[in-house]
Amino acid sequence: MMTLLRNTSLPFVAAILLSSCASYNLQKADQAYDLMQYPRAERFYGKVLRHHEMRPARLRLADACRRHSDLVSAEKHYALADAAHHITGDTALNYGEVLMGNGKPEVAAELFLRVLHETPENGRALDLYASTQSYGSFFADSGRFIVNRLNIPGISTAFSAVPYRKGLLIAGEKKVASLTANPWNGMSFLDLYYSEKKTVVTWTEAQPLSGLVNGAFHEGPAVLSPDGRHLYFTRSNYVKRKLRKDEGNTSHLMLFRATQDSTGRWTDLRAFAYNSEYWSTGHAALSLDGKMLYFASDRPGGLGGTDIWRCRDNGTGWSEPENLGSTVNTAGNELFPMINGSSLYFSSTAHENMGGLDIFETHEQEGRWSDPMNMNAPINTPHDDFSMVLDSTTEGGYLSSNRDSLDQVYVFWANKPIFYVEVRCSMIPACSFRTCR
Template sequence: MKLNYLYTAIFIIASINAGAQNAKLKKADRDYENYAYIDAIKTYERVAEKGYKDVGMFKKLGNAYYFNAELNKAEKWYRELFAMKQEVEPEYYYRYAQSLKSVSKYEEANKMLDLFNSKSGNDSRAALYERNKNYLEVIEENSGRFATENAGINSKESDYGTSFYGNQLVFASSRVVKGTGRRIQKWNNQAFTSLYAAAVDGDGNLQEPEKFSSDIDSRFNESTPVFTNDGNTMYFTRNNYNDGRKQKDSKRSTLLKLYRATLKDGAFGNVVELPFNSNEYSNAHPALSVDEKTLYFASDRPGTLGQSDIYKVAINADGTFGEPVNLGNAINTEGKETFPFISNDNELYFSSDGHPGLGGLDVFVSKMEDGGFGRVMNVGKPINGPMDDFGFLIDTKTQVGFFSSNREGGLGYDDIYKFRELRKITCEQLLEGVVTDAGTGMILADARVTLFDDKMEMVAQTYSGPKGEYAFNQLDCKKVYYVRAEKIEYNTTEEMVVMGKESGKTVLQIELERSVTPVKVGDDLAEVFKIKIIYFDLDKWNIRPDAAFDLAKIVEVMKENPMMKVDVRSHTDSRQTHRYNETLSDRRAKSTIAWMIGQGIQAERLSGKGYGETQLINKCKDGVECTEEEHQLNRRSEFIILSL
């Protein structure tokens, strides 16, 4: 009864105050559209707590938390949205799935992803999920490769986006230094970020951070720097703020741009905006290639596949830039790809909420090869978790690095974590073997060996060496490949091989059969065609269909060689009586000859008989215990060339 009274009271209050509620909602809508998400959240929640239910409000309330990277709180309001059982845009199924992951409700999240897949049409995130429904198992396999800990330099505000500069770690922070004032930004009610630096040793231990450069610091956000190896040039992210003036897009929003600063007299200055920026879209989070000839960054510029994509742009020798190029759908999705980093091993690390992950932004890696990118892999736990994980940075010499996260247990809104990589994620196999003649075992050099993937697309090609050897490097563990070998005067062969589960070596020996086999009097045609037994049913001697297939090979050879005469010999093992075996084998030999005559071979070219158990080729005589395999060696058919 108390529940009924409560609902009635809420309904009456809501009816009386409908005008006031609508006014509050309009204010919240204005705050939402202006990216003042904290203020919008407060207003929407006060309205919702009074029992007011509205699809649009729940969307915006969920979005306000979702866009503010508080997915665990977004889950509550998206749940309320879906409880209303009204049709919503497919994107909300994806956002709800991501929010469910943030509270470790993966089974429910996968159900939402199934619905998203059915409703979203050609969305690449749906296709990725459909192709990788075992993504949690894969992530688990990739997990446990890092030892992580709090970096020890975090504040109660946001700290994120690290970069190495000599023996310093430079990062962005919204901390407020005592005795100084900082302007507050509406969207998260935190101070605008500045760059800080902390001395770092080879083990990643950090000293107390200090302001990095007052010359770089503006009234708005500075973040995510990257430095050239000589330390003379810095690229970084800043709000659209030039020459003391803040600029806005057509919607009156101040976006992000990339800038370059140069070192002079021990300080960074001469800040210039990069030429491919625009007031109408954001460019952010720069990263440099190993040779420093390419700048990578995140952007929502025209041509972007999703909310933000990763791009690259050439840095010319004279300091000018080429045209930005989207990295394409191998990396980018309809979701958010951001915070690129290029390791000295030419690996692209980036964060994404579009590739299958554990919730929010996850860190992924892709090996850069031949101008493109290899398979995208989730780096696993503990780097990734249910919340946002981003800003991955590693020194490949020491295997020590840093990343940023808003995970639970941190000191502030975003925190910086230190890690040590214990083993590489890339599991690579070496495939090798030797090419030989199937009949003689002779080494075959100069055989062409081609490697195909599981879609039969060519991966690589080589030729066998002087010792018949071949090899393919850097193949993916557990992956299916096909190996095709070809050589003049030999039949082409193709074999499937599955790579091992761990980094190491897989051996595939290749035997090629001659397409033209020289024969002489006394040779056994059964050996040429690898015919071990002409099969008959138990106690029968009529030719079975599978036996006819093998006999047809002999017939065709004799037709191609009209002077050839053949003696057909049938043998049994020692089981059954001597007389029984001799009689049965003789009937089978004669049945074989009759079948070959029926196929057009003249009777005078054929002879033969059954030898029963009189010509055993091993120890398996009467009274001697043998295995089935040993007995089978004696059950054989021979087609001996008598003349040519």
């Protein structure tokens, strides 16, 4: 009898241990997710779900994968959750965006229609559904540009390139030891680098920008003033190597300006007047005369996630931020503005979109913005495409994209058409050459 009791108690003890282990892993997963440590959260949610199917954990795992740009895994986990019970609301829109990013607009359309059935006036769902219906048109003229990835040694990721000296100023990350890594993705924190051109796609090893710009946390992207004396750059909110956070434990981004001294070092850091510890401000762009500053922010008064704003130089500083309005901004996210004359290039998760962030162009005339035009393939892809800057010396420029997994800088130029001319030749007996007519 004692042996029987011992044997029957084994499954019971195992169940207790398994439950305790699952509870521990779930706690660790939730902590990592709340701290935006998405790779770590993925590992712990995976451990939980090997033994217990928990819908909240499954959805959080899907979202962690989405935020970490692992769209294949995100689709898998969203699909498992949706099969058990239909996903609705913003979660369904996120799932649909993942499907768009994986090149499945027809399946994504079903999710967007599901949301529109519940909330017919949902602006984000309307834009996303419209994108699925015009998906083929994004590829109609995909041969008009040639796009090639730049090979920039010394950094693992690179984005937001701007012409600087004889090369490019870029934001980038390196592979580092785990103790100093950014918990978001396991890489270093962003720094600003400089690289010079060797060939069209091959560049010198990236070197950190000299001076006081690079610090303990994120620095980048950046833009130069027209005279090259000032650098406006995005930076984490930190003081003396310590992040500053709001009541929700979120550290927001801020804009800073640096000035180049006589030795070429960037010093004299000054904070933008409209930074806040309660919302993010970054992704600066300047008009050609330097009198207008554009930026992205999720500050109050916007139309959705992050919007494009601008300030005017009034002689004593920057004017109050002005939202560019509903023609440009949406219920989604608008980011990475770039100004070229009267044209504004920016990226958005909304409007009519191929998936992820797409690059759009709009023009200002008499204070009004034209309807944003999708730049289409091959500038845009179903992945994140952003930070387009034109090169005044070529019929092209640079853009950033994670189309090949990690964020990288790409060069593009116009693909000039080749004209084929029918040529007829006749032999002239008295001569040793051919003449064409």
